[in-house]
Amino acid sequence: MDRRDFIKDLALASLAARFVPSLLGQAQNVPDLAVIQGESPALITREAMAALGGMKRFVAKGDKVMIKPNIGWDRTPELAACTNPEVVKTLVELCFEAGAKEVSVMDNSVNQAQRCYARSGIADAAKAAGARVPFVNPYRLKKMPLRGEWLRDWDVFTEFVETDKLINVPIAKHHNLSRLTLGFKNWLGAIGGPRNQLHQKINEGVVDLAAFFKPTLTVLDAYRILARNGPQGGRTSDVKLQKSVVAGVDAVAVDAVGASFFDLKPDDLPYLALAQKRGLGQMNLEKLTIEKRTV
């Protein structure tokens, strides 16, 4: 076989790989990312999961699922400091529909936890869908080997590790140090210890954390984004409506798309390059299949 034939075969094979499975079954032919826009946070979340092949692709019958939204601040949903409660609620529902045995929603808040859980609307919404919504439990804090490049070990709330499936549900916000806080930085809410010292090398820190937690799925809430005064804002004028969610398995890709809501390029977030080098995902959007839809 000469070189030309080989290339021809390769092209054919890749064509076959691209299309044949779609004839056999839907599940194989799913985009890397779903970016769905629409009026209802619940509906776009549902649609995004459908585009990725349905929650059944990620959650098996009898699974224990942990959902990690951002419930960091004592702020109402309108102020876009915490994840949209409707997005969280919809994910809980989808997990149960996929057969999950138990779904928990938890975050290590910055302000008083009781306040953040209540005012963000997340506790009520998630409970309404049947989830457990516990506060982080200091007795479940354990020093774990992160085996990162910077962080060797750190105090982690074990519930985020001792679970069958882990879903990261950050909200897209401005942040003065890491420029944006998206999926990667959301992991600061899954750990304890002196979190405020990670800021000295925030990019290396969040990459080590993301590499450790390896979520099953990342769903970025960009329904309302916090365009300035992040990460907690405080006025509705700090908020911009994007009415979108981004969902995918590739956490790097999700954050790379997240940058676009702020008119930034993936290159503007230094941690993405670090993450890609570590093999955590793809930040070059041209190399990804992205399903964009409006509902």
Add this chain to the structure above:
Amino acid sequence: MKKERSKKYRLLQILRILSQAAFFGLFLYLLFDTHFTGQDYIGRVEVFFHFDPLLALATSLAAKAVFASFVLAAITVVITFIAGRFVCGWACPLGAVQQFFSFIFKRAKLLNPKRVEWRSRLAWKYYILIFVLIGSVFSLDLVGFLDPLSFLYRSFITGIIPWFARISEAFIGLLYSFKVSSAGDALAQFFGALSLNQTFRQGFLLGLLFLGVALLNISKERFWCRYLCPAGALLGLFSRWNIGKVRIDEGKCIKCNLCTLHCQTQANPYPNEDWRSSECVYCYTCAAICPTSAVSFPVKAKPEKIESVDLSRRKLILTSLVSLVAVPFFRITPAGKRASAKLIRPPGALPEPQFLQKCVKCGECMKACPTNALQPALGEAGPEGIWTPVLVPRVGYCEYYCSLCTQVCPTGAIKELTVEEKTKVKIGTAWVNKSRCIPYVLGSPCIVCEEHCPTSPKAIKLVKTSVLLPDGTVETPVAPVIDLDLCIGCGICETKCPVVDDPAIYCTSVGESRSEKNRLLLEIIKPTLPRQ
């Protein structure tokens, strides 16, 4: 002669014990409910205080104002006029605590009721009362140190509850170490939801004081109520004309003296004419214990004059003089001269002189504080301000959307604020210590203070600065600079600052909205630049 104890008074005694338990339970319930329960506004968890006529009188005298909420104290006064010190015997939660310990010590044979009675010492509490009230006339609030409710609440909030929380913590830890994790999880969530503040400076001392008062019961039954309680003394003054007086049936009485021996408050039912109506708390121990049912409390419409505690005129005058002399002693302090940097008061606190007149040091604000930031003052506010609330940002910060401390203050020393109003109150100002701040010293990024600043726009700005490093090179990190007009002094920057021991950003009281003097710049000379 029939030798039988009175069933009726035994029943009343049981009812009284149940009533005491119920009121103590109510006290605990309201106390544990004084925290964020999911709503921005909580009910009147501080209502116990408003039934206290001593607090009503002393605070009104000190503040030269009448308080609407203290109208409830009139109920206590009316009850006492009609029926005597019922409230002390049946409702007062500290009375219940005293009685409980007396009972225990009696059972343990530590407290011997046959000891010699200290007749003259019954007068102590009246002298204490006079001391407190004369202080109040001169706007010196001493009632907070000695009022039974203030004492009880303060002890529980800063001593007993933290102690309890730590014990429960140890217990939960034990559950985990025995691998009963599900029970551990449930308890941890339960205690988490109670949000018990566990850290109080002087907590050890205040807890010890409470223990000391409990141990006094080894010496005499209901020691506090007999000899120390100024509120009991005040009610004693009102109780002389009440209609329920003890009566001993001479025909049945076998002169065994049991009633007087076991009288909880040394009211001396036997001999009948020596009974002191102002001391009796209507516990009915005497009537229940009498082996021949000779003691009873018939309702008599016509009040009769009876013996009261002898207060010698000479001692009364002496006490008044002593308190007059004492007042200026409390004021020998630079605290009034100029504002103390570390005296950050809770939002809504009145200007310092008025605040000190009204604050009764009960600690309700410290219980309600979601971050444990409010601590009992040491010397920051002078001697009269000891145990008043101070915000200590190294322990906790003022939660932006919280006005709980303003809602639970029983005397309005902290003015009640809506959450909306509270966010506009400035309690102090933050300052950067550039010789300790990470960007200013190491040239590396940090921004933790800016990230946590709750105002919008943020009071902490990040500005590019050049830093000379030890090796002679220059770094240009962004570093925090404070906009003094936007800063509300909440202290979250200091709480969260990663420079652990001595924070690189810290708050002082200057600029607090409640003070006209503790200002950095006068309004009139401030530049009035348009702000975005």
